[in-house]
Amino acid sequence: MSSPPASDAKARYLDWRRARPRTPPLTRRAVKVRGLDFAVWMSPPVPGSTSMLAINGGMIYGHDLLWPAFAPFAVGRQVILYDQRGRGETQAPPGVRAARVEHDVLDVPALREALGFARWDLAGHSWGGGIALLAAAADPLGVRRVVTFDAVGPTSGWLDALHERALEHLWRRGATEEQALLALLDPTALHEPDPERHADYSRTMYAAWFHDQEMRSFSPPRALSPTGATVASRLRREGYDWRDRYRAVQAPVLLLHGTEDAIPLAEAERSAALVPHARVVAIPEAGHMPFFENPAPTFDAALAFLDAPDA
Secondary structure: OOOOOOOOHHHHHHHHHHOOOOOOOOEEEEEEEOOEEEEEEEOOOOOOOOOEEEEOOOOOOOHHHOOOOOHHHHHOOOEEEEOOOOOOOOOOOOOHHHOOHHHHHHHHHHHHHHHOOOOEEEEEEOHHHHHHHHHHHHOOOOEEEEEEEOOOOOEOOHHHHHHHHHHHHHHHOOOHHHHHHHHOOOHHHHHOOOHHHHHHHHHHHHHHHOOOHHHHHOOOOOOOOHHHHHHHHHHHHHOOEOHHHHHOOOOOEEEEEEOOOOOOHHHHHHHHHHOOOEEEEEEOOOOOOHHHHOHHHHHHHHHHHHHOOOO
8 A cells, every 4th residue: 555645734724824813812701501501712702793603523522622723713703612511611411321412402592592692603513513503403593604514414324334434544544553543442332421432432533534644733632521422322322313403404504524534525415405505515635624634715615605695
């Protein structure tokens, strides 16, 4: 096997970021939502614009997966980030073993009301993209537009092949050490809500999310969340089918998706076929995090979509 040529995505990202305005400060707030104390961070308000809630993926992680990666959005709008229930600095719910993704979904409109926004935009990555679409269906009057980044598919079928697809991807990229480590793990162990297993698997899987292996330095810290592990294990164990709820989304939706993602581009196309006002933009030379690997076309498309006048 010959190693593919390097795309130098890391240098491309760093050059792009250096040309952007400085990352704005965030103000932290504690907000009571549905009986829990949520940790919320907000960039400075931008008069005359619609604020945007950023919803991170990973299920066990906090908001810092998306910051400062999403700082370019804060130039033209206020960006709100938060730690989902039982993740990061947000209080865990009572009866953690009963946690479900539906609870995360209902937190989004409740958070909007608690913060005093009549309407906002949603931006979600990976599992957060699924939460954003479900929240838009549940809160049609409160959501103006939705942009997703490599969102999960509308049904859970993509999970069945994810592990093998990740192993193949690492082999093709010449990441044999990372492939060997991932091959030692059994994804069916994630059917149980063991926070340690979910943390270990997430860290080992991380390399497979990148098209360019030089980007692995953008890795999150190890995270332990009994709440997140419970939600993730339930989705893996029981499966899910969100097709009917996607059909109920009234807001315009843009689905951005890296062409080299371990979650196939076809999943974004399946979602777009269900959502009444949705389209897909494929981002070349990018895996699961196109805002790192190929930021220029990613943010160009997202900002043009968010800044477009309402019909």
